[in-house]
Amino acid sequence: SQKIEQNSEALNIQEGKTATLTCNYTNYSPAYLQWYRQDPGRGPVFLLLIRENEKEKRKERLKVTFDTTLKQSLFHITASQPADSATYLCALLGSSNTGKLIFGQGTTLQVKP
């Protein structure tokens, strides 16, 4: 069956360190993968999109990698700040381009000052 897996346990790190979040998937051949941020009581907000033919994408302190062989994406936040504390969701679009964007359960990041 198709699955998208993110670490269910919260990730706690110290301010200034790099946070690395993982998204693994099975039985998908995604045309692209997206990362979203969700704050408590709010809707998810888009951060980055990476296509299947791209290895890495950067935006300010954010970096996403996409390994279609390992079926894994890594999401990095460098020089993390307490304001980065939130839940981060990965989402996949199937390569059949059905238009369906399926989300993982999300990983909660807590950055301590």
Next chain:
Amino acid sequence: DAGVIQSPRHEVTEMGQEVTLRCKPISGHNSLFWYRQTMMRGLELLIYFNNNVPIDDSGMPEDRFSAKMPNASFSTLKIQPSEPRDSAVYFCASSLAWGVGELFFGEGSRLTVL
């Protein structure tokens, strides 16, 4: 731009009552999505529309759920009759085109069915 607008933000109702959730997508966006979020199951896709036409409703849990998009600027998700297990946050999202790019989410409608 106002973003995706959902109403009501909070709804508390009793089992058996009809619930209608509303969504106004971003102007010019052609695709609209309804998701449901719970702690147990995360963010689940219920149904999505392209150019006001339902494309895939395989995520709709039961016949008690229905969704419509009568025009490009309005969609509803209806639950009739509601049950306690329907309690969740329901999100509407829109995107510029089908299968392309980011989704813009509303702030959600928190439904509690007693």
